[in-house]
Amino acid sequence: MKVIDYINSTEKTAFSFEVLPPVKGTGTTNLFNSIDRLMQFDPKYINITTHHSESIYLDMGNGMFKRSRIRRRPGTVAVATAIHHRYGVPVVPHILCNGFTLEETEYVLIDLQLSGITDVLVLRGDKVKEDANFVPTQGGHKHAIELQRQINRFNEGYFIDGTQMKERGTRFSYGVACYPEKHEEAPNLDSDIAWLKQKVDEGAEYAVTQMFFDNKKYFGFVKKAREAGIDVPIIPGIKPIHRLSQMNILPKTFRVDLPEELVAELLKCKDDEAATAVGREWCISQCRELMANGVPSIHFYTMNAVDSVCKIASAIY
Numbered sequence: 001m002k003v004i005d006y007i008n009s010t011e012k013t014a015f016s017f018e019v020l021p022p023v024k025g026t027g028t029t030n031l032f033n034s035i036d037r038l039m040q041f042d043p044k045y046i047n048i049t050t051h052h053s054e055s056i057y058l059d060m061g062n063g064m065f066k067r068s069r070i071r072r073r074p075g076t077v078a079v080a081t082a083i084h085h086r087y088g089v090p091v092v093p094h095i096l097c098n099g100f101t102l103e104e105t106e107y108v109l110i111d112l113q114l115s116g117i118t119d120v121l122v123l124r125g126d127k128v129k130e131d132a133n134f135v136p137t138q139g140g141h142k143h144a145i146e147l148q149r150q151i152n153r154f155n156e157g158y159f160i161d162g163t164q165m166k167e168r169g170t171r172f173s174y175g176v177a178c179y180p181e182k183h184e185e186a187p188n189l190d191s192d193i194a195w196l197k198q199k200v201d202e203g204a205e206y207a208v209t210q211m212f213f214d215n216k217k218y219f220g221f222v223k224k225a226r227e228a229g230i231d232v233p234i235i236p237g238i239k240p241i242h243r244l245s246q247m248n249i250l251p252k253t254f255r256v257d258l259p260e261e262l263v264a265e266l267l268k269c270k271d272d273e274a275a276t277a278v279g280r281e282w283c284i285s286q287c288r289e290l291m292a293n294g295v296p297s298i299h300f301y302t303m304n305a306v307d308s309v310c311k312i313a314s315a316i317y
Contacts (some may be wrong), residue, residue: 098125
């Protein structure tokens with residue numbers, strides 16, 4: 001079954017979560033320990049992030065620095081394959097425009113298909129921190145919709161050079177990202193929804209939202225999406241606050257608003273432990289309301305928050 005089949009067929013709100021490949025050289029022990037803890041909640045699928053290269057500056061020892069590129073978290077395909085075979089759960093590796101040429105993307109698709117993994121999440125990827133605007137990789141895609149078209153062409157049995165495959169494997173099924181509070185580069189929400197409509201028209205079978213902390217934003221976004229003719233499942237992406245500093249970091253980094261009621265509770269907190277408790281209870285309330293309104297699945301962003309996600313899942317599943 002494809003991920004979209006699990007989303008559509010489950011009798012109750014499905015549970016899924018996202019993990020990061022381990023930093024180069026650290027091994028998979030911590031990753032598998034985290035997944036082991038989350039498996040008790042019967043996840044229908046597990047997302048694996050992909051990370052593009054980032055810049056570092058090497059001290060040349062003569063007062064000069066040299067800019068170099070490194071990838072701190074390699075191995076998305078290998079990690080996805082390991083999780084898939086270890087746990088028997090569908091996995092959804094992220095496929096990015098940023099950091100990959102068309103040819104590199106093609107080989108990722110070939111490797112995934114050979115590993116029996118044909119669900120992916122198609123993303124443009126974030127801009128490099130030091131760049132003011134998104135700069136596409138030379139020889140790569142500028143927009144996620146272009147990446148979708150490459151995958152569609154691959155599904156039809158053609159490589160990027162136009163060569164026809166001798167044998168087509170299982171077709172890829174994919175979802176895309178969406179933004180209840182609009183993407184930071186979109187001029188307005190209507191424009192952002194129009195882009196989402198194009199992604200769905202190109203073949204996206206579902207959409208997963210950026211994290212949000214105000215359910216009204218999600219419900220309003222879904223309503224506008226439906227009015228625009230978008231009929232695929234829109235999966236809420238949820239992240240519990242687990243550090244007091246996130247009250248300022250998350251809105252700045254992810255361009256999301258925190259409701260005043262949540263901010264007021266966080267301002268009462270003296271330390272991270274108290275903030276974690278507030279974030280957990282807020283998230284439980286969010287999830288219960290979402291489930292009461294019939295969302296097909298809730299997707300948890302678990303980075304550094306596995307303890308909280310386990311407690312939240314225990315409360316709602």
